[in-house]
Amino acid sequence: MDDALVRAGRALRLVLLTVLAALFLIPFYLLVRNGLATEREITAPGWTFFPHRAHWANVRELFADPDVPMAHALLNSTLIAVATTLGTLLLASLAGYGLARIPCRHANAVFYAVLGTLMVPAAVTFVPSFVLVSSLGWISTLRGLIVPTLFSAFACFVFRQYFLGFPRELEDAAQVDGLGYWRTYWRVVVPNSRPVFAAVGTIVFIGAWNAFLWPLVIGQSRDAWTVQVALSTFTTAQVVNIHELFTAAAVSIVPLLVVFLLLQRYIVAGVERSGIDD
């Protein structure tokens, strides 16, 4: 009796989870369905589950449309996301290692200064940061879109926490071999820390690819549009065909979903490692 109840409960849970999972996948389904449909199929009365024939021509049409600078926006987004990821990894990991391992009188003060910015929502600083970047003359430049975002307190914090737990014996052995901090870091610490670099790197990459407010404020001219700004402009102005818009959105998200699924293990580890609840 009890046993049957437990089994029924388990089955119910599985059914509920399956229904919820299906609901969670609906937006992705809509992206693919509308992205591969013709305008007429999307706006037809009555729901068609999937376009009669997948219209791969939509993708070609999208990149051929001179009014929609999608290829250029994709290029900008790629450059920005790659540069931001590499730059953040380099700067934040060096700083995290220094804070965790190199004794210095100012280490605590610097650490608290980093922690302090973690508590300031980035969005509160967008007006002052805009002021700074505009006085540097960096509006509508890739520099303006990349450089101010390179100093991630979150990444620095994760690296510091990780390096605090790094096995000291490995570093000691390197120092016995006469390596200083610099060479110990590059030859021993970095090669043995690939998972944390992968975790932070993936999170930063996704964040940079999906960022909107900063690129909207800084990337004002068409040449400096990222994918998100381009999509947003066409969504809010509604001057582009619906199917083309959905094709563009699907193109913008597919590479990211692949990265996400492949590196999910690292992302989960990174989220857990951020140690916000310790």
Add this chain to the structure above:
Amino acid sequence: MTAVTTATTAARNRRKGNHRKRNHTLWFWIFVGPFAAGLALFTYVPLGWSVYLSFFDAHNTVTPSDFTGLDNYAAMLADPAFRSSLATFALFTAFIVPATYALSLALALAVNRLRFAQAFFRSVFFLPAACSYVVAALVWKLSLFNGVRFGLANTVLGWFGAEPVAWLAGTDPPWYWLVLVTVRLWLQTGFYMVLFLAGLQRIPPRLYEAAALDGARPGWQTFRHITFPALRATSVAVVLLLVIGAFQAFDEFYNLLSDARGYPPYARPPLVYLYYTALGQGQNLGLGSAGAVILALVIAVVTVAQARLTGLGRKEE
């Protein structure tokens, strides 16, 4: 003689020590310096500058000369639009924080107990975290909650014989709240589920064994007396992150509600208001800076109050 030798050795060691210490300090700054300098330049300098600008009349300029004292603050606080943006934030928080908290915790509990397909379900619920708010808003606005007949929600309503609803176009009833809240709920729930899953896996099994010995029944009793208290630290962190996230909401509001005519006069969260004030026509940077300072204070007060209320940083019992 021996004493002298010892003294010189000590002095030499001290010199060596000083040298080593300088060496450490030098290396510390080689490692930390570039990051610290960037952080100072791109976070602390703008913050300071913003406070400075907030006391000036700064239209279209970042080097103003017209000192106006607290006028910007007074103007900002007297502006009904600014106050209504704070009300919008409060209302949005009241919807999204409990909804996300409950759903992500429930999903974590359910997924954690699965015997198989655990990785599959976790991936499905986590996948939306890879999507941008821009793309999600696009799907919500133009397909899922499209106000015309071919939108998915209206199609489903049509199956039950209901009339199509203008989800985003009308304010009576304010259906746009449903659209706004579901976008964020869909996008962020999986992330918090992962946090809860990590929390669940840290609960030592012996707690459950002890509870079972004491006669606690699996299910609600165990959840109330063991699981939920053990997740306290995670819960506090999740609520804090959710509130800060809701406070920063911009992307979905902007993309769902603004159109070729601009942004409607309702449902403006603080950042949308600030965006149009500081960067819209006139570029009133003094006023915008005052707004940023006020918002920074608001979020600081909210954070501290919440930390007090929930005892953030207190050790787990």
